[in-house]
Amino acid sequence: MNYLEFEKALNIFPIFSVKDIQKQFPGFDSRRLVEWQQKGYLLKVKRGYYSFTERNRGEHFMYFAANKIYSPSYISFESAFAYYNLIPEGVFTATSTTTRNTANYSSPLGDFSYRHLKSALFFGYKLLKEKNFTIKIAEPEKVILDYFYINKLNSFEEIEAMRFNDIIAKEIISFNKLRTYQKVFNSKVLDNRIHMFIQIINA
DSSP states (O other): OOHHHHHHHHTTOSSEEHHHHHHHSTTOOTHHHHHHHHTTSEEEEETTEEEETTSOOOHHHHHHHHHHHSSSEEEOHHHHHHHTTOSSSOOOEEEEEESSOOEEEEOSSOEEEEEEOOGGGOOOEEEEEOSSOEEEEEOHHHHHHHHHHHSOOOSHHHHHTTOOOHHHHHHHOOHHHHHHHHHHHOOHHHHHHHHHHHHHHTO
16 A cells, blocks of 8 residues: 555545544554655644645644544633634634543644533534534533633633623623523532623623
């Protein structure tokens, strides 16, 4: 098997794992991966995960990579805020929620950060379909809850410093859904933070 055969078989995958390769080519010699990285054909995203160097990449590609290399996970926190235009700042790390351990990775694609939530709180995400991949990302209501549950913002000043776009927040957030999801967290501390957040965006 040569590189052209490899590329033709794996090109349907934006990110592919060693397991994906072995399904296509049983007995595949992993030394080829090192060789093709050295030649500039492949990028190593994380141990056991690769992408073709010439593939067009962007924000959504990073989101898919984040889902793929550490599963189960979905995009949340600052990345989801930026996706929904809820905060003004650009975000250069793909931030996610996972039921696995908290983790951070750096790669040629960029940086990935994962924050742990217990299994009962792993819900409230939707699927975004691109041409050849699907992204899991928190719904607007869930990213608000995920963020305020993990981050200790306990004053109006700290929340105001986030500079939330109140116009967009009121357009895209269902406050009925927010309250429904909020009950699952069963946290008085979170309830207080969400109360302050709602007061700020409605001010």
